[in-house]
Amino acid sequence: MNIRCKKPQISRDKVKKFFLGSKDKQGFGKMTIIYALLICIGFVYLYPLLYMISRSFMPLDDLLDTSVDWIPSTFYIKNYVNAAKSMNFWKTFGQSVIIAGLPTLLNVVVCSIIGYGFARYNFRGKKIMLGILIFSFILPAQVTMMPNYVWYSDLKILNSLNAFILPAALGQGLKSQIFILIFYNFFRQVPQALIEASKIDGAGHFKSFVKIALPSAAPAILVVFLFSIVWYWNESYLTQLYVCGAVSKSDWSTLVVSLKNFADSYTTQASVTGSGMVSLNESIKMSGTMLSILPLLIMYFVLQRQFVESLDRTGITGE
Known part of the structure; x- marks a missing residue:
C-alpha cells in the first residue's frame, strides 16, 4: 500500500x-x-x-503592388546607388568618421584621466565637484545650447571640427560626464595595493596610471569608446549647429546630417540631366537610412562579444 x-x-x-x-x-x-x-x-x-x-530593396512597382508585403519581387540595388549619389556617400562617410572619431578618442583619454583623479585622490571640494558633474549630466542640452553657440562664436571655432575637439579635450565633450563616472567607478575597483607597490618601485603618479590602472581598464575603455562614437555619430542637431553650419555653410557634413536633408539633396541630384534617378519614394528613403546606420551595425557586429563582456565588467546597462 x-x-x-x-x-x-x-x-x-x-x-x-x-x-x-x-x-x-x-x-x-x-x-x-x-x-x-x-x-x-x-x-x-x-x-x-x-x-x-x-x-x-523594393522597386517602385512593389511599393504600389499590395500583394507584395515583405519579400521584394526583385532585389533593386539601384535604390542604394541613387541614395549614395545624393548623400555623396564616401566623402560624407569619411567626414563622419573624423567628426565622430577624433572627439571620441579625446573623450577616452581625458575622461580616463579625470576619472582616475576622482577615484584615487582625496582633495578639498571633491564631493562638490562630483555633485556638479552629476548635475551637469542631468541638465538638458537645450539649456546650454545657445550659450555654447555664443561662446563658440566668440572663440571663432564655429563651422569647424574645433567646436567638437576643444570641448572634448577639456572634458566637456558630448556625454563626457557619464564617461568620467564610468572610469571613476571602474578605477575604484582597482586594488590600492597595486598602485602602492608601483610607487614603492619608483613609479610616479602618471606612470602608475599608465602602467597599472589603464591596462586593467580595457573594458571601461571599450564601453566609453563605443558609447561615445555612437552618440557623436547619431547627433544631428548639435553637429549641424556647431560643425556643419546652421547659419553659414561649412565644408563638413555627416551621414546623419545628410539624411536630414536627404529629400532636398535627392531632388537636386535628380534634376541633373542624365542622372537616371527616379522620383523620391519610400524605398530610396529607407536605402538612405540604411546607409547612415550601416557602419554602426557593422562595428557592433564585429565588437559585440567584447562589448557585452565589457558591460558586464563595468556594470553599465546601456541606454
Missing part, C-alpha cells in the same frame, strides 16, 4: 522538476517563458530594422 501511494508523488515531482526545474537545471516551462519573452522583445527591436531592409 505504501508503495502504491508513493508512485503518484514521484510522478508529480518529476513533472514539477520538468517544468519548473531544480537547483542544478532549468525547467522546460521556465525556459519556454524566458525564451518567449526574449523573442517578443527582440522582435520589437528588430521589426523596424527588418522592415527598413525589406523596403530598401
Whole structure:
C-alpha cells in the first residue's frame, strides 16, 4: 500500500522538476517563458530594422503592388546607388568618421584621466565637484545650447571640427560626464595595493596610471569608446549647429546630417540631366537610412562579444 501511494508523488515531482526545474537545471516551462519573452522583445527591436531592409530593396512597382508585403519581387540595388549619389556617400562617410572619431578618442583619454583623479585622490571640494558633474549630466542640452553657440562664436571655432575637439579635450565633450563616472567607478575597483607597490618601485603618479590602472581598464575603455562614437555619430542637431553650419555653410557634413536633408539633396541630384534617378519614394528613403546606420551595425557586429563582456565588467546597462 505504501508503495502504491508513493508512485503518484514521484510522478508529480518529476513533472514539477520538468517544468519548473531544480537547483542544478532549468525547467522546460521556465525556459519556454524566458525564451518567449526574449523573442517578443527582440522582435520589437528588430521589426523596424527588418522592415527598413525589406523596403530598401523594393522597386517602385512593389511599393504600389499590395500583394507584395515583405519579400521584394526583385532585389533593386539601384535604390542604394541613387541614395549614395545624393548623400555623396564616401566623402560624407569619411567626414563622419573624423567628426565622430577624433572627439571620441579625446573623450577616452581625458575622461580616463579625470576619472582616475576622482577615484584615487582625496582633495578639498571633491564631493562638490562630483555633485556638479552629476548635475551637469542631468541638465538638458537645450539649456546650454545657445550659450555654447555664443561662446563658440566668440572663440571663432564655429563651422569647424574645433567646436567638437576643444570641448572634448577639456572634458566637456558630448556625454563626457557619464564617461568620467564610468572610469571613476571602474578605477575604484582597482586594488590600492597595486598602485602602492608601483610607487614603492619608483613609479610616479602618471606612470602608475599608465602602467597599472589603464591596462586593467580595457573594458571601461571599450564601453566609453563605443558609447561615445555612437552618440557623436547619431547627433544631428548639435553637429549641424556647431560643425556643419546652421547659419553659414561649412565644408563638413555627416551621414546623419545628410539624411536630414536627404529629400532636398535627392531632388537636386535628380534634376541633373542624365542622372537616371527616379522620383523620391519610400524605398530610396529607407536605402538612405540604411546607409547612415550601416557602419554602426557593422562595428557592433564585429565588437559585440567584447562589448557585452565589457558591460558586464563595468556594470553599465546601456541606454
